[in-house]
Amino acid sequence: MKASLHEALAQLPGGHGERYRQVLAHGSMRVEVYAPRGTDAQQPHAQDELYLVVSGHGVFRNGETRHAFGPGDCLFVPAGREHRFESFSDDFVTWVVFWGPEGGEGEMA
Incomplete structure (x- = not known):
């Protein structure tokens, strides 16, 4: 399986204005490209979930913690936790x- 960032981005926004697109799936694993504009709702x-930042910068809120992020950063969020990208x-x-x-x-134990 292979996912192309260029091909995924060409499909954004989706038919209802979606700023994400699923590009791969296997078992419980899904890979999406996400490119919000303005706000992250x-x-x-x-x-x-795991975010692998391709481009851009901003602040990532993960629960009560905030981190600056940029290209190449990897961000983990456990299931059910409030999170969002801010000031991106x-x-x-x-x-x-x-x-x-x-x-x-x-x-992990």
């Missing part, structure tokens, strides 16, 4: 990987 997700640049694009059971995998 996403809600917590049922699975654990107009060129912001990230890969998103969802995996595992609903409720997340939990802490």
Whole structure:
């Protein structure tokens, strides 16, 4: 399987204005490209997720913690946690990987 960032971005926005597009799936794993514009209105997700920032910069709120982010950064969010991108640049694009059971995998021992 292969996903092309260029091909995924060419499909945005979606028919209802969506700023994300699923590009790969296997078992519980899904990969999307996400390129919000203006505001990030996403809600917590049922699975654990990983963001791999392709371009742009801003601030990422992960629960009560905020982190500056930029290209090449990797951000993890456990299932169910409030999170969003804030004050991000107009060129912001990230890969998103969802995996595992609903409720997340939990802490490692």
